[in-house]
Amino acid sequence: MPPVKSTSTSRRKRASVKSRSGAHAIRIRGARVNNLQNIDVDIPRDALTVITGVSGSGKSSLAFDTLYAEGQRQYIDSLSAYARQFLDQIPRPDVDSIDGLAPTLAIDQKPGSTNARSTVATVTEIYDYLRLLYARVGTPHCVECGSAISQQSSEVIRDRLAELPDGTKLVLMAPMIRGRRGEHRDILDSIRVAGLIRARVDGEIHALEDIPPLAAKKNHTIDAVVDRLVIREDIESRLTESISLALRLSGGMIATLIQNDAGDWDEAIYNTAMACADCGNSFEEIEPRTFSFNSPYGACPSCDGIGKVGEKDRETVCPVCQGGRLRAEALAVTIDSKSIVDLTALPLSRAAEWLGEIETSLSELHQRVARPICIEVVRRLTFLQRVGVSYLTLDRAAHTLSGGELQRVRLATSIGSGLVGVCYVLDEPSIGLHPADHDRLIQCIRDLQQQGNTLVVVEHDEATMWAADVLIDIGPGAGSGGGQLIGIGTPQEIAADKKSLTGQYLSGTRRIPIPSTRRPQSKKWLTIKNVRTNNLKDVTLKLPLEQLIGVSGVSGSGKSSLINDTLYPALAKKLDLVAPAPGPHKSLLGSQHIDKLIVIDQAPIGRSPRSCPATYAGVLDEIRKVFAATREAKTRGFKAGRFSFNSADGRCELCKGHGAERIEMNFLSDLFVTCTRCGGRRFNRQTLQVRFKDASIADVLDMTVDESVEFFQDVPKVLRLVQSLQAVGLGYIHLGQSSTTLSGGEAQRIKLGTELAKSSTGSTLYLLDEPTTGLHFADVERLLGVLQQLVDAGNTVIVIEHNFDLLAACDWIVDLGPTGGEDGGYLLAEGPPETIADVRDNATGKFLKQILAAGKQG
Structure with missing residues (x-):
């Protein structure tokens, strides 16, 4: 089928394209989001479709702002009102209809989470498997002497306590709950049934009848107070009975409070399963949360699991955990002499190799436990290597990844999820990738598609274009000069289309020029x-x-x-x-x-919605001077500052210069609507009455760079600035466009x-x-x-x-x-x-x- 082009921008006469798949397609009709010119297009399902076109032509408007946005909106609308309160409300995109849409997922380059604790291992959920592996088959070691931890009998616990100096006050407790959410009424009832009258709840000892109600959504620690006694010669029998009861209630653990010479209380844990044979120190049971630096039970108390201490601009490696993020007890658990920190510090390829070989160092029982965990982790590590990030380590902080690296990590995670029937929308996954790695990336995208998914990729990479089942070329230009459907077809068909700028480069009829001669080599x-x-x-x-x-x-x-x-x-x-x-x-x-x-x-270039290209480039400063120099502004006494939407004198007071009002929707997300007073123009009526060449300051900020070049032909200072933006290919962006809507490349x-x-x-x-x-x-x-x-x-x-x-x-x-x-x-x-x-x-x-x-x- 030859490429089908669109030459119409009106509602009545649309570009209409039918895919080869007929009814088995996502059918978009009348798309008008941003600069899209009322286009119709069919995207084949269960295929790889690549959307191309010059920067600003409308590719992302079609893929993300139309296709993905509608998929998300339909999903959110299917949820209950209670569930919707926890999600961002997405307005319906400006499109007549979208039929045949599957559940949509975006794998883009946005950072998502800026949590300093987020790593490659946590983003891919590999760390959850590693925590389980170390909790189940790891060998704990004493943090004091390094000896392997062995069981500690009740007799040994009794003897250690009995050796305390005469007169020492001792509180003997049975740990019942350690940092678990809930009201725990059943636990308190079991303490009462055991004949005890006191419990320590979140560090405070209460009589059972005086314990305040516990918040169901907060973590709580509860210890049953078994006995309070003073150490003396005839205490051994009572101590034996109390230890036996505590072990029975807790399932093998004892917590003690021992008063020291200063009158303070020192806490110690005794465990019949976890104790050092050499120095007698006891440790709590090893659990998956022991290895979580996001949990107070695993995080290093010195750096709170960050791995660094100090202020942001003067951070140094934590001297306690040496950057490992975990408590000493977690760092002392090893498998084949490697701690979980040692493992996550390995490059992905070496980590996969190590996990594939550790079975030989484990007992038969531990082999059966470790095998399914290792298989799953190695599978995910293999996916990461295939998308071209094998050089990363699992402990690499997520915020240090580039947008392309983060997107490829997410892509590998999606491949491993095994989802089918999903429409994935990707934003230039080849960014930051050497061509030598492109084949592996394309094969991974193909694997995701061949699982039974639809792949829609916005891309400029030539190799990815040639690998597509269908190319959709948007253009012909950017901004208001784009948004039309130039062609749809196979890569070969687009390459043969002389009207397609993309096709001209694909066919080789147009090339990026290579200098015929190189500059002479400098002596500097x-x-x-x-x-x-x-x-x-x-x-x-x-x-x-x-x-x-x-x-x-x-x-x-x-x-x-x-x-x-x-x-x-x-x-x-x-x-x-x-x-x-x-x-x-x-x-x-x-x-x-x-x-x-x-x-x-x-x-x-700015994080505030008020920042825009005009403010960053200094264009707005010169434009304000132009308006201040008009006869009308001078008559009214308006200075240049009046024409800033950050100025209280010039901006609309209702929306404070934002152009939109926030409306609270109770259990739904806040709604932003165009300001009823200024109509989204951001300035007050008096400021908008001042005009230059019959245009207000709001009209100028709504111009594209290309339009402003024409408009300010007679104003050299403004013209020089806007021409420089035009020269770098940004003629399509608006001068007053919010900086938060700009891509990193823009x-x-x-x-x-x-x-x-x-x-x-x-x-x-x-x-x-x-x-x-x-x-x-x-x-x-x-x-x-x-x-x-x-x-x-x-x-x-x-x-x-x-x-x-x-x-x-x-x-x-x-x-x-x-x-x-x-x-x-x-x-x-x-x-x-x-x-x-x-x-x-x-x-x-x-x-x-x-x-x-x-x-x-x-």
């Missing part, structure tokens, strides 16, 4: 010697200045460790800039050639555009981490032009990249590897792209050679 060099940060193996890096430099290598090879964690902070220190401490290295030479250091990362390009607008003095070093994230072939071509422009002005640009079209256009490449994690961290090759391409058995060279050869043919 920046050298950092003997870098040993993270997995780097004593790397010495020499960079020619005034060049476009690419840093390449498979995921986890050490690129970020070298550039972001070492070179940047070391150079910043030389330039007297505030930066984190650099990673370990010997010296930095050549910094005298650099006047300024600029890092352009993908961190948000935020990075806003920063780049802002720097581009500044007067260049040369001798500036720009550092960019994967600037092609979220970019179509055409956008990469435009971005490359901007980077070359910066270098032509005498600056140095360093990009950490996996996009080989951009790497092929660099003057100099630094390649790290050969793999990720422990086996990576070596400097494999450095030089012009042609030099890297000729290196034998080099993953980067292999793909560069293909790109360079195709460029010569073109």
Whole structure:
């Protein structure tokens, strides 16, 4: 079936597409979310569909804001009102209908949880299995002497207590509940039936009739008070009877309170199953929660399970647990001489290998217990390795993962879940992945689809496009110039469609240009010697200045460790800039050639809904001056500050400049509706009456960058700023668009555009981490032009990249590897792209050679 195109943007005349699967499809009719132009499209079920198009064309609007949003809304609407109060309320997307929709799950790059305790092991639920494994087959050791823990008889407990000095006051208790939720009325009744009259509840001793009601949703600890006595010579018989009763009530444990010389009470635990044969210390029963750093029963009391102490900017490794996060009792439990902390510190591949071999070191009984646990963990570890994150360790903090790494971890978890009949929506899963790992990632996506699921992937990666069953191309441009269905069909059909910009790049009729000649090598060099940060193996890096430099290598090879964690902070220190401490290295030479250091990362440009591209880029400051200079503003006495929605004088007082009002919905989520006073325009009536070229300040903020370039042709200061945003491919975004709606790639390009607008003095070093994230072939071509422009002005640009079209256009490449994690961290090759391409058995060279050869043919 040839691709079907849409040339209509009206409600009456829509693009209508029928998939090959006929009725077996998700049928979207009249989609108008964001910039979508009232399109119809059928997405085949149980297939792999890739949505392509230039940045801002409407891909995410179709995949996430329409398809996924409606799936979530339908699911939430099926729940009871009580259950809905715990979920975010999702408004119905602007679409006529969506039929045939399966339950939808999004695997995106959003961080989800910022919990400092979250790790790769907890995100994948592998840690739950490991906690169970160590609780059931681990060997506990005494934290004092290191001896293996053995059983302690009731006679030994009696003798140890009887040896206390005469006159010592002793409270003997039977532990009944240790940190469990509930009112525990049955436990209190059992204490009463045993003939006892007191209990210690949450650390306080009460008469049974005086115990206050216990909160059902809180954890409680209850000990039955068996006896209160004073140690003396004739106490042995009474002590024996009390110990026997306590052991019988608790099932083998005794808790004691012993008054010391200062009059305080020291607590000790005695356990008939858990005691050190050498020093006599007793320990509580080992449970899965013993190994949880999210639980007070497992977390290190010094750092509360974080592994670090101190303030956020001055954190150091916890001196008690040495970063292990757990109590000493948990750290002292081992399997084949490895604690759970030792195991989670291993790279995924080595952890899987160890778990597959431990059975030989276990008893026959423990083998039967460990086998099903190990099989499940190894299965999940295998999935993680297949999606290209084998270099990660299980204890790696989740907040340190890149968006692409986190998405691939979630993808592996989904594959292991075994769900069928689900529609998965993925957002560029190839981000941050070297092409050498693409085949494995695509196969994992295929595995998920072949389990009986529908896969809808927003992607710019060419290999993923060619692997799709169906390509949906959205365009032709971005913003109001996009949102149309350009074509739908197989990759071959889209490649043959001359009207499809994506197709032109797929067919090779259009290519990202490779410079015919490289820049002459500079005589100025920046050298950092003997870098040993993270997995780097004593790397010495020499960079020619005034060049476009690419840093390449498979995921986890050490690129970020070298550039972001070492070179940047070391150079910043030389330039007297505030930066984190650099990673370990010997010296930095050549910094005298650099006047300024600029890092352009993908961190948000603002976290407040009021922040927007216009405020970050400084455009709004100049626009406010334009409005303040109008005759009407001068007549009214309005200054430039009046035209800010952060100003009490100029903003709408009802919505405080937000443009929307919050309405509380009791048991439902709060509802946000357009402000009834300003109509969502954020400013008050008097401010909106001031106009420039018949447009109010609200009208200007609602313009796209492309529209503002046309509008401010006669205002040089504004024009220069908006043209710089247009130059980096952001012509489709609105000047007043909330920063919270921007992707990481868009935020990075806003920063780049802002720097581009500044007067260049040369001798500036720009550092960019994967600037092609979220970019179509055409956008990469435009971005490359901007980077070359910066270098032509005498600056140095360093990009950490996996996009080989951009790497092929660099003057100099630094390649790290050969793999990720422990086996990576070596400097494999450095030089012009042609030099890297000729290196034998080099993953980067292999793909560069293909790109360079195709460029010569073109």
